[in-house]
Amino acid sequence: MTLILHHLGQSRSERLIWLLEELNVSYELKRHSRDPQSRLAPPELARLHPLGKAPLVEYDGRVMAESGAIALYLLEAFDPDHQLHPAPGEPERSAFLEWLHASEGAVFLPFLMNTYLTATGLEDSLLAGYMAGERDKVLAYVEAHLSAHQWFAGGHFTAADIMMGFQMEAAAARGVLKENSPVHAWLDRIRDRDAHKRMRKITAPVSCDVSRRCSCLRGPEGACVGSERSAFGRCCNA
Ligand SMILES: N[C@@H](CCC(=O)N[C@@H](CS)C(=O)NCC(=O)O)C(=O)O
Numbered sequence: 001m002t003l004i005l006h007h008l009g010q011s012r013s014e015r016l017i018w019l020l021e022e023l024n025v026s027y028e029l030k031r032h033s034r035d036p037q038s039r040l041a042p043p044e045l046a047r048l049h050p051l052g053k054a055p056l057v058e059y060d061g062r063v064m065a066e067s068g069a070i071a072l073y074l075l076e077a078f079d080p081d082h083q084l085h086p087a088p089g090e091p092e093r094s095a096f097l098e099w100l101h102a103s104e105g106a107v108f109l110p111f112l113m114n115t116y117l118t119a120t121g122l123e124d125s126l127l128a129g130y131m132a133g134e135r136d137k138v139l140a141y142v143e144a145h146l147s148a149h150q151w152f153a154g155g156h157f158t159a160a161d162i163m164m165g166f167q168m169e170a171a172a173a174r175g176v177l178k179e180n181s182p183v184h185a186w187l188d189r190i191r192d193r194d195a196h197k198r199m200r201k202i203t204a205p206v207s208c209d210v211s212r213r214c215s216c217l218r219g220p221e222g223a224c225v226g227s228e229r230s231a232f233g234r235c236c237n238a
Pocket of ligand 1: 010011012039040053055066
């Protein structure tokens with residue numbers, strides 16, 4: 001039975017490519033491109049799942065959405081020895097679960113809102129001020145945690161690091177991390193993993209010069225008309 005992962009360029013589906021690479025599971029990757037103007041997912045995804053977002057996984061006759069839920073599902077199916085997810089009752093289980101879910105919850109929201117508020121010219125609004133405060137609080141928590149622990153679950157690399165990776169790489173690329181932030185050393189550690197390197201090769205857009213940083217050229221409607229600086233500082237036209 002083939003496992004199919006639907007991947008959208010520059011999206012959270014990177015997490016699941018990385019996880020599947022860590023697990024050494026064979027899978028089929030179906031790539032989808034964002035609409036160049038709206039940056040939304042193409043209609044093919046809405047034909048598979050009502051929310052029409054990525055990632056989506058097709059497996060065992062089912063279509064599943066939500067990166068965190070998919071990650072747990074894949075771990076239950078393909079990580080029987082609990083190499084990447086502490087078993088119930090293990091001491092690192094609670095931190096593993098907290099960070100696995102915080103990546104889409106407490107951590108993601110302020111960053112996402114910040115992007116939307118800036119894109120719509122509301123960066124000086126009351127809401128933007130509140131969200132900046134939430135983002136700083138979240139980052140301070142992440143930094144305190146990574147000052148005391150090598151990995152998000154504690155002493156071992158787990159899928160919680162994979163889930164947090166997408167957000168922390170974006171934070172680094174946007175320049176919101178302090179120079180002495182312990183997140184930098186953690187980023188070095190995750191980027192040193194073979195499966196992460198394979199994921200980066202798989203996700204690099206074809207028209208992307210990964211060594212060059214570009215600025216986004218915006219047209220009159222604010223839409224990107226030229227090379228766009230992606231969340232990871234790469235130059236992408238895809
Ligand atoms: N909470 C969901 C979020 C899914 C989501 O919003 N995916 C974005 C990509 S990062 C997407 O598909 N955006 C395109 C769209 O909304 O049309 C998850 O973790 O999978």
